[in-house]
């Protein structure tokens with residue numbers, strides 16, 4: 001097993017050339033910095049709204065978290081529906097579940113509209129209970145979905161082997177409307193569509209500084225009426241909002257293609273489900289269109305590690321656990337693995353703000369999940385176009401930087417950023433109840 005991102009391997013032979021670095025001084029309506037799922041979606045929606053758009057990325061389009069991800073397109077991000085429901089109550093939980101659902105619709109729409117070849121697969125989600133406690137978690141999801149009237153199928157322990165080839169789980173809940181995708185091919189395909197729409201794109205171009213309406217790069221600059229930063233791992237020199245973001249580390253591995261016998265054992269009903277379990281650091285897996293198994297996971301120690309860890313040890317342990325549940329796949333070889341850092345906020349909802357000193361500048365930070373990132377990109381694009389008034393009222397309140405958290409950032413020098421984020425994440429997932437919170441009614445959030 002070598003350290004290599006399989007999605008990069010699949011870029012071999014695509015027709016989109018690397019867009020050259022910026023060497024000019026440009027003037028535009030809107031500059032989008034960062035071409036992950038959020039920035040690409042923002043640029044796309046702005047181009048459709050008739051804006052002249054420039055898009056910069058320090059890597060390639062999709063080259064960071066987006067193009068490292070497992071490509072599960074499900075509204076279930078790190079916050080489960082039952083957790084959102086506990087925290088916000090039914091009406092607001094619906095708002096918050098609706099956001100990634102809209103994100104998924106945008107991604108699927110782009111694939112269809114531009115004929116993007118990116119292995120988009122309709123794959124129902126299956127959330128499985130690893131043990132008795134996990135089965136309780138799954139049941140909490142069942143109740144939450146019932147409360148909000150979302151469709152689902154419940155598989156008690158004895159029925160679960162009808163759909164997944166193991167009797168090791170305690171039961172599962174399945175729901176529709178979710179997809180698998182090759183996220184890097186998607187990003188590069190959307191890049192091609194954006195070029196066709198007239199968006200000027202420069203890859204390998206880092207925004208190093210900004211002042212007033214101008215962003216400076218190594219060899220050029222862009223002056224824009226509006227600037228949208230959709231970046232990850234933000235540097236303090238660009239924004240003090242950097243304090244609001246940390247990362248969670250996870251790992252992925254890809255196998256050789258499965259044979260037809262193993263496929264039939266793995267998914268006995270023929271439905272190729274995308275699955276994750278109820279463990280705190282959960283294991284997740286799905287099939288790609290060419291019948292490879294993509295397995296992801298991590299460890300409690302490395303999830304909030306300060307620096308990226310590239311050794312195979314964590315992935316090997318995840319795969320050992322996977323093989324215990326599916327011993328008939330023991331001989332299946334996993335050929336590549338890769339680590340990735342997901343940017344998160346302290347409560348796992350994104351932070352979207354207008355810069356307090358420069359309201360023509362918007363920041364999108366800490367989107368957890370591709371659907372959330374797509375939603376946020378569209379949201380800020382509509383803010384920039386002035387067409388999101390109703391949504392602004394509805395959503396900004398969740399995303400403001402100064403929302404309440406359990407552990408404040410000023411404790412960081414004493415207990416460290418990883419612990420501040422781990423405690424806040426746990427609080428947001430398992431304890432926090434915001435129902436009585438006063439809601440600020442304003443369209444800028446700082």
Ligand SMILES: Cc1cc2nc3c(=O)[nH]c(=O)nc-3n(C[C@H](O)[C@H](O)[C@H](O)COP(=O)(O)OP(=O)(O)OC[C@H]3O[C@@H](n4cnc5c(N)ncnc54)[C@H](O)[C@@H]3O)c2cc1C
Pocket residue numbers: 033034035036037038039056057058059060061062063064065066067068069070071072073074205206207208230231232233234250251252296338339340341342343366367368369370371373
């Ligand atoms: C291993 C792994 C597995 C995952 N699996 C899933 C999954 O199955 N499903 C799911 O929904 N989510 C998954 N995620 C999470 C998901 O990938 C992210 O939440 C999502 O991609 C965030 O998108 P984004 O656009 O906000 O950020 P990013 O994709 O990180 O995009 C930010 C972009 O900004 C650029 N940038 C940063 N700074 C600068 C600068 N100064 N100048 C110019 N450009 C800059 C970066 O190069 C990058 O391209 C996974 C993540 C990882 C790492």
